[in-house]
Amino acid sequence: MTADVPTLLLMIIVSSVVVAGALLVLNGNQRRDGLQYWAGALLLTAVGYGLMLLRGRISDLLSIVLANALLSAAVAGFLVAVRCFHGLPLRRTGALAPVLVVAALMFVFQGDFVARLVISSFSLALQVGWVLWVLRRNRLQYEAGGGRGALLLAGGLALIGLTVLVRGNSALFSSLNLATILQGNLVQTLTFMVTFIATLVTSFGFVFMVKERADDANVRLAAQDALTGVANRRALMLALERELARAVRQRTPLALLMLDIDHFKQVNDHYGHLAGDQVLRHTVQVVGQHLRTQDLLGRYGGEEFLVLLPGTDLQGAQRLGQQLCQAVQNAPCDWRGQPIAVTVSVGISVCAVGDQPDWETLLLAADKALYRAKDNGRNRVEVALLSRGD
Numbered sequence: 001m002t003a004d005v006p007t008l009l010l011m012i013i014v015s016s017v018v019v020a021g022a023l024l025v026l027n028g029n030q031r032r033d034g035l036q037y038w039a040g041a042l043l044l045t046a047v048g049y050g051l052m053l054l055r056g057r058i059s060d061l062l063s064i065v066l067a068n069a070l071l072s073a074a075v076a077g078f079l080v081a082v083r084c085f086h087g088l089p090l091r092r093t094g095a096l097a098p099v100l101v102v103a104a105l106m107f108v109f110q111g112d113f114v115a116r117l118v119i120s121s122f123s124l125a126l127q128v129g130w131v132l133w134v135l136r137r138n139r140l141q142y143e144a145g146g147g148r149g150a151l152l153l154a155g156g157l158a159l160i161g162l163t164v165l166v167r168g169n170s171a172l173f174s175s176l177n178l179a180t181i182l183q184g185n186l187v188q189t190l191t192f193m194v195t196f197i198a199t200l201v202t203s204f205g206f207v208f209m210v211k212e213r214a215d216d217a218n219v220r221l222a223a224q225d226a227l228t229g230v231a232n233r234r235a236l237m238l239a240l241e242r243e244l245a246r247a248v249r250q251r252t253p254l255a256l257l258m259l260d261i262d263h264f265k266q267v268n269d270h271y272g273h274l275a276g277d278q279v280l281r282h283t284v285q286v287v288g289q290h291l292r293t294q295d296l297l298g299r300y301g302g303e304e305f306l307v308l309l310p311g312t313d314l315q316g317a318q319r320l321g322q323q324l325c326q327a328v329q330n331a332p333c334d335w336r337g338q339p340i341a342v343t344v345s346v347g348i349s350v351c352a353v354g355d356q357p358d359w360e361t362l363l364l365a366a367d368k369a370l371y372r373a374k375d376n377g378r379n380r381v382e383v384a385l386l387s388r389g390d
Contacts, residue, residue: 008189153209236298236299253313256309258367322381346370349362
């Protein structure tokens with residue numbers, strides 16, 4: 001079964017222009033995700049196939065040399081878009097090198113249709129392979145978010161690469177029996193039908209990659225304190241409720257530490273609020289260095305922080321609390337070359353094995369213990385024992 005090649009080319013042109021326009025509107029003024037490069041590559045695709053569609057009505061220099069160079073440049077544009085998405089150096093010069101080679105070879109072989117078909121097929125396959133290599137090398141950046149967009153993109157590119165390789169091999173072994181690119185047969189129909197489908201599939205895949213990363217960022221922002229980068233209050237409360245339910249169900253201990261930076265108002269009054277922000281970030285950094293992977297540090301509000309310690313009993317929580325007090329005291333915060341002394345007070349509450357408190361009770365107990373630590377001189381640890389009715 002064969003289809004009319006000019007009709008297939010027209011379908012590719014129209015779909016490329018429409019998708020490119022949609023991507024440019026979607027991208028707006030953003031330049032971080034590579035959508036503008038992907039849209040530009042689609043427009044190059046449309047122009048390249050448009051010149052091919054005019055074969056015989058315009059000069060060979062345009063319909064052969066420039067057309068094939070533009071299609072090669074389109075794949076180079078896809079490469080630049082993927083590199084931009086991953087925050088890699090764009091290396092536009094390196095990406096354009098195959099374009100110049102293709103243009104030169106097309107100029108040399110203007111009168112040899114089979115040679116041109118082989119050159120264009122294998123050069124496009126190599127360029128597509130380059131894009132796939134960049135995608136695979138940076139796969140860890142999108143696997144956390146599911147990576148469905150990247151898989152869709154890779155699948156579409158692989159389909160294009162495989163199809164042009166089949167066409168190149170057919171031309172190489174003289175089984176195409178074609179005199180012009182606009183002549184139709186089964187291989188031609190397959191090539192341009194796949195190109196049409198892959199134009200849509202790869203573009204959707206790239207958009208999904210951008211969307212998945214944006215969704216990932218939104219999730220992180222919704223659960224993250226903007227100043228310190230640790231969990232925010234909402235995320236802490238959800239984690240506390242979840243970890244407490246797990247501790248009760250699995251009959252394991254759970255400790256909660258509430259930390260407060262001592263005399264924080266004086267830091268703001270004496271050094272300014274920017275210095276206060278730096279003290280908050282510095283404290284988070286020092287505390288975080290003493291926590292395990294399973295522990296959760298978050299900002300409860302102002303200069304108060306919570307630390308959730310799954311599987312930690314009273315003795316372990318006390319030991320860590322003392323370590324944190326000592327570590328913060330021993331590491332003054334550097335503010336524009338001037339050290340700012342920092343200490344913290346710590347209140348601890350523990351859900352021991354067999355206890356079944358709700359999260360509010362655990363939090364209130366830690367808060368009371370914290371205020372005892374402050375009343376008793378600061379830079380110290382106090383403990384609330386739920387089983388004793390604190």
